[in-house]
Amino acid sequence: MPQQFEQAHPQQTSSDIEETILTSSQETQDQSDVLDDILDDIESTLETNAEEYVNSFVQKGGE
Amino acid sequence: MPQLRDSGTRSMHRSEPVPQAEMDGFCRIFGVETEYGVAVTGADSPVDAGQVAMTMFQPVVSRSRSTNTYLPNGSRLYLDVGSHPEYATAEARDPMDALAQDLAGERVMRGLARKAQDALRAAAGEHAVIHVFKNNVDSAGHAFGCHENYLVRRFVPLETIERQLLPFLITRQLYTGAGRVTEEGFQITQRADFLDEAVSSATTRSRPMVNTRDEPHADPDSFRRLHVIIGDSNRSQWATWMKLATTHLVLCVIEEAFRCGKPSGFEDCALDDPAAANRAVSRFLTGEAGFALSLQRHYYTVVERFLAKPSAHNNLSLTATNVMQIMTQWKLALDELEAGHYDALADRVDWAAKRRLFAALHKRRPDISFAQVEQLELDYHDIANGRLYASLSSRGQLHELLDDVAAERAMATPPSDTRAALRGRFVKQALDAGAQFSADWTHLTLTVPERREAVLLDPFSNEPTAEYERLMESL
Numbered sequence: 200m201p202q203q204f205e206q207a208h209p210q211q212t213s214s215d216i217e218e219t220i221l222t223s224s225q226e227t228q229d230q231s232d233v234l235d236d237i238l239d240d241i242e243s244t245l246e247t248n249a250e251e252y253v254n255s256f257v258q259k260g261g262e
Numbered sequence: 263m264p265q266l267r268d269s270g271t272r273s274m275h276r277s278e279p280v281p282q283a284e285m286d287g288f289c290r291i292f293g294v295e296t297e298y299g300v301a302v303t304g305a306d307s308p309v310d311a312g313q314v315a316m317t318m319f320q321p322v323v324s325r326s327r328s329t330n331t332y333l334p335n336g337s338r339l340y341l342d343v344g345s346h347p348e349y350a351t352a353e354a355r356d357p358m359d360a361l362a363q364d365l366a367g368e369r370v371m372r373g374l375a376r377k378a379q380d381a382l383r384a385a386a387g388e389h390a391v392i393h394v395f396k397n398n399v400d401s402a403g404h405a406f407g408c409h410e411n412y413l414v415r416r417f418v419p420l421e422t423i424e425r426q427l428l429p430f431l432i433t434r435q436l437y438t439g440a441g442r443v444t445e446e447g448f449q450i451t452q453r454a455d456f457l458d459e460a461v462s463s464a465t466t467r468s469r470p471m472v473n474t475r476d477e478p479h480a481d482p483d484s485f486r487r488l489h490v491i492i493g494d495s496n497r498s499q500w501a502t503w504m505k506l507a508t509t510h511l512v513l514c515v516i517e518e519a520f521r522c523g524k525p526s527g528f529e530d531c532a533l534d535d536p537a538a539a540n541r542a543v544s545r546f547l548t549g550e551a552g553f554a555l556s557l558q559r560h561y562y563t564v565v566e567r568f569l570a571k572p573s574a575h576n577n578l579s580l581t582a583t584n585v586m587q588i589m590t591q592w593k594l595a596l597d598e599l600e601a602g603h604y605d606a607l608a609d610r611v612d613w614a615a616k617r618r619l620f621a622a623l624h625k626r627r628p629d630i631s632f633a634q635v636e637q638l639e640l641d642y643h644d645i646a647n648g649r650l651y652a653s654l655s656s657r658g659q660l661h662e663l664l665d666d667v668a669a670e671r672a673m674a675t676p677p678s679d680t681r682a683a684l685r686g687r688f689v690k691q692a693l694d695a696g697a698q699f700s701a702d703w704t705h706l707t708l709t710v711p712e713r714r715e716a717v718l719l720d721p722f723s724n725e726p727t728a729e730y731e732r733l734m735e736s737l
Contacts, residue, residue, distance in 0.1 A: 230605075231622065233657055233658075233659060234618070234619065234622040234659075235622070235626070236653075236657060237619065237622075237650075237653045237654060237657055237659065238619075238622060238623060238626055240649060240650075240653040240657075241638065241641065241649050241650050241653060244637070244638065244641050244649055244650070245630075245634055245637070245638065247303065247304075247637075249631060249633035249634040249636070249637040250633045251303065252303050252633075252637045252640070253401045253633050253636045253637055253640065254401050255301045255302060255303050255311075255393075255401075256299060256301035256311075256393070256395065256400045256401045256640060257301075257311070257400050257401060257402045257404070258299045258300070258311070258345075258346065258400040258402075258404050258406060
C-alpha cells in the first residue's frame with residue numbers, strides 16, 4: 200500500500216483504506232490454513248508455564 | 263449553562279479571544295492516553311514489576327530529572343501511580359494523526375522495555391523477558407485505562423453531552439471492544455465488569471466520564487475537554503481510528519443541535535441502567551444485547567441525516583480522514599454484526615480477531631487450558647515481546663491503516679497543524695542543545711541556560727507567538 204509521506208499527515212487516502220479493507224475481506228485464501236500458520240508461529244509461546252506467565256502480571260494503581 | 267466552572271486555568275491567562283472559526287466550525291482536538299501494564303517472566307529470581315518500570319524510565323530520569331517528560335513528537339511520557347508507564351498523544355486534529363501518535367507511543371514503550379530487558383538479563387538471567395501490555399486488566403482483576411480526550415465547545419452543557427453520548431460510548435464497544443477471555447465465557451470488552459460505578463454515576467454526575475478538574479488546556483471559556491474513560495486499549499489500528507472518528511461525528515451532531523437550538527435526535531437514547539447495559543454489551547455474544555445494535559443504527563442514521571444537510575460543514579473539519587469513509591466503515595461493521603458474521607470483522611475488530619483465533623486454537627488443541635488461552639490473550643497485548651499481534655498482521659489477518667514507516671516517523675514528528683508542532687520543536691532543540699527545560703500542555707519553560715517561558719493557550723494554533731520566538735532564540 201503506497202504511503203504518502205511528503206504530506207503533512209501520515210494518512211492514507213480514503214480509497215487506500217477502502218482498498219485495504221476490501222482486499223482483506225475478499226481474500227479467497229483458505230482462512231483455516233492461515234490460522235494454522237499463525238498457531239504455528241505462536242506455538243513456542245504456549246510451551247512456557249502459562250500459570251506463571253499469567254500470574255506474573257499484577258499491576259497496582261492506575262487511572 | 264455549564265455547571266463546571268472550576269477550571270484552574272481560567273483566571274491565569276486571559277489572552278486573545280478564540281478565533282471565531284474555531285467556535286463556528288467542527289474542528290476538534292483529539293488525544294489518547296494509554297496506561298501500560300508491566301510484568302516479567304523467566305527471571306532466575308523474583309523481580310518486582312514496579313522496579314522494572316523504574317528501570318524502563320531510567321533514560322527519561324537521567325534526561326529530565328523526572329519520570330514525567332515531553333518528547334520531540336510533542337507527546338507526553340510518564341510513569342503513573344502504581345508504576346504504569348503512560349503515554350499521552352500530542353494534540354491531533356484528525357483521528358489518523360492521533361493513531362500515528364499512539365503507534366509511536368507503542369514504539370517508545372517497546373524501546374524502553376528492550377533496553378531495560380538487556381539490563382535485567384545481566385542480573386536475572388538470559389531468559390528474563392519484560393512484557394508491556396497495552397490492555398486494561400491484570401490477572402488479579404485490577405483495571406486500568408485508555409482514556410480519550412475530545413475538545414468540545416463549552417456552550418453545550420456537560421449534562422447534555424453525558425446523557426446523549428453515554429449510550430453511544432457503551433454501544434460502540436460492539437466494534438471497538440478489545441475482548442477478554444473469562445472463566446464465564448468470552449466477553450467483547452476488557453473493562454465492562456470493572457466500570458459499574460463509573461458508568462452509573464456518569465448519568466448523574468460528571469466524575470467518571472469527564473474529568474472534574476476540567477482542564478481544557480485551551481481557552482476555558484470556549485472549550486471543555488471531554489475525558490472519556492469507558493473505552494478499551496486497542497491493538498487494532500482500525501479500532502483506534504474508528505472510536506475517535508465515530509465519537510467525533512456524534513459530538514458534531516450534539517454541538518450543531520445546540521448551536522441551532524434544535525433537537526439532536528439523541529434525546530431518547532438514554533439507557534435506564536447504563537451499568538447493566540454496559541455489562542450486557544460485553545456479553546453481546548450470548549445474545550443479550552440486541553438493543554446495542556439498534557442504538558448504534560439509530561446513532562448512525564442521525565449522523566447520516568446530519569451529513570446530508572447543507573449546513574453540515576464540508577468534511578466536518580477533519581484534515582486527513584474522509585467523513586464518508588467513517589460512515590462506510592461504521593455501516594459495514596453494523597451490517598456484519600447484525601448478520602452474525604463476526605469472522606468477517608476479525609481483520610479489524612480486536613475482539614473478533616481474538617475470538618476467531620481462540621476458536622481455531624480450541625479446534626487444534628481441544629485440551630488447551632484456560633491459563634494457556636489467557637496467556638495467549640496477554641501476548642496479543644504485549645507490545646514489547648508479544649508474537650500474536652505481529653503474526654496476525656504480517657499474515658494479513660489484521661489490517662493496518664499506517665505502516666511501520668509512518669509509525670516510526672510519528673516518533674520524531676509532531677502533528678504539523680496544532681500546538682504540538684511548537685512543543686515538539688522546542689523539546690527537540692532543547693534536547694539537542696543540552697538545555698534544561700520543563701513543559702506541560704500549555705507551558706514551555708527553559709531553566710538553563712536562562713529562564714524563559716512561553717504560554718501556548720490555543721491548541722489549534724501552530725503559529726509561533728512572539729514569546730515562543732524569544733524562547734527559541736535562547737536555545
